Amino acid sequence: MFRNLALSTLTALALSTGGAMAAGGDGHVTDYSFSFEGPFGTYDQNQLQRGLQVYTEVCAACHGLQYVPIRTLSDENGLGMPEDQVRAYAEFFEVFDPELDDWRAATPNDNFPGSNLDTAPDLSLMAKARAGFHGPYGLGLNQLFRGIGGAEYITSLLLYYTGEEVEQAGTIFYENETFSGGLISMAPPLWEGAVEYNDGTVATEEQMALDVAAFLMWTAEPQMMARKNMGFTAIIILSFLTVLLYLTNKRIWAPVKARAKSGTPAE
Numbered sequence: 001m002f003r004n005l006a007l008s009t010l011t012a013l014a015l016s017t018g019g020a021m022a023a024g025g026d027g028h029v030t031d032y033s034f035s036f037e038g039p040f041g042t043y044d045q046n047q048l049q050r051g052l053q054v055y056t057e058v059c060a061a062c063h064g065l066q067y068v069p070i071r072t073l074s075d076e077n078g079l080g081m082p083e084d085q086v087r088a089y090a091e092f093f094e095v096f097d098p099e100l101d102d103w104r105a106a107t108p109n110d111n112f113p114g115s116n117l118d119t120a121p122d123l124s125l126m127a128k129a130r131a132g133f134h135g136p137y138g139l140g141l142n143q144l145f146r147g148i149g150g151a152e153y154i155t156s157l158l159l160y161y162t163g164e165e166v167e168q169a170g171t172i173f174y175e176n177e178t179f180s181g182g183l184i185s186m187a188p189p190l191w192e193g194a195v196e197y198n199d200g201t202v203a204t205e206e207q208m209a210l211d212v213a214a215f216l217m218w219t220a221e222p223q224m225m226a227r228k229n230m231g232f233t234a235i236i237i238l239s240f241l242t243v244l245l246y247l248t249n250k251r252i253w254a255p256v257k258a259r260a261k262s263g264t265p266a267e
Helices: 007-012 045-057 070-074 083-090 140-146 150-159 205-220 224-262
Strands: 094-097 102-105 161-168 171-176
Touching: 045 205, 070 083, 150 205
Parallel strands: none
Antiparallel strands: 094 102, 161 171
């Protein structure tokens, strides 16, 4: 499915040499709905695969995922890609092998390459590093039901370019309503039909932004589903123990309370 991804076209995309994200969250962030939000939310594998395609064809020209093993693309709680497709996908990248003292084609056991530009931040953990309007500060319930907002921040950042450009010290900056400070050195990376989805989904700017944001949420939190399942199991066990301890306590103290009520001194 991914053999037709032509990495040679990546350099033609309009990405600047500046950082794609910055600390903050002071700008405009829209609350988008993602399937993985809430205590029972799960990743949408189709969306994650589309997000991988957007990352590969658009973002990988500059930004890396150096902390993400390629083999995790086959995880059932993630993209769920067949192992043969993961091996084929890995071959699109080259990694430096110290033992060979040379470059070679990547294998599923390798991590994604790092960023191609020193000024392009790695995106592996970006969805956790950038908080949206409802996290990580504020009420814990907001985080439980709506997430920390990293995916919303990334989506908004990709969509809220105003079209205005400003030149400062010979560098072109682009006005962005989400980016802290209002000016970002990354040119708008998305446009209608920038990718042709393998599943036939219409590649609107918003669709691509949502898909790649969901994918980056997965790279930052690949074990989210396992943690939710563990938490749900822990709640059931703790609830059972609470009832058991209550009944045990009631049975132990029942004779004492009965004697106190009748006025009989305790032995």
